[in-house]
Amino acid sequence: MKRIAVEGLPEEPLAAAGLFHQNWLDPIERALEAGQDVLVTLDPADHTHDEWRRAAAAMLARKHAPRRVVLVAGEGAALEPIATYLASAPGVTGQYLKAAG
Numbered sequence: 001m002k003r004i005a006v007e008g009l010p011e012e013p014l015a016a017a018g019l020f021h022q023n024w025l026d027p028i029e030r031a032l033e034a035g036q037d038v039l040v041t042l043d044p045a046d047h048t049h050d051e052w053r054r055a056a057a058a059m060l061a062r063k064h065a066p067r068r069v070v071l072v073a074g075e076g077a078a079l080e081p082i083a084t085y086l087a088s089a090p091g092v093t094g095q096y097l098k099a100a101g
Contacts, residue, residue, distance in 0.1 A: 001039040001068070001086060002031050009043065016045070017052035028060065028069065037068040037093075039083055044073045044098070054096040061094030068092065074099025 006024050009016040024040075031038050042053065057071040070092060072082050078099035086092055 001070075001083070002036040003039045003041060003083070004028055004031065006040060006042045009045075011045075013045075013048045013052060016049060017056075020052075020056065029064070032060070032064040032067045032069060035067065038070075039086060040069065040071045041079055042071060042073045044075065049073075050096065057096045058094045065093070069094065071096045072099060073097070 004024070004027060006020060009019055028038055028040060040057075045053075053071050053073070057069060060069045068086075068090070070086055072079060073096075074082070082097055082099055
């Protein structure tokens, strides 16, 4: 899976969602349209960001099926077990996951 690291989102959920769609949607969709499955990594955020992140993952997966896209919140080594799992789980797409740690 191609990894795209989303960085620099604001703490406020509405502003973060807007910036995500403005700056990151295009590179994610270009990778999906090129035939790549995509793992989008985001910085951890509190529960107020969960809804927009889940919606973005689900909508991208629906639009680009059968390509897979998963959004994962976490940092550093905490992302590796999830990336390893997703590499061998071809049915997982459209999910928003949070890495432990």
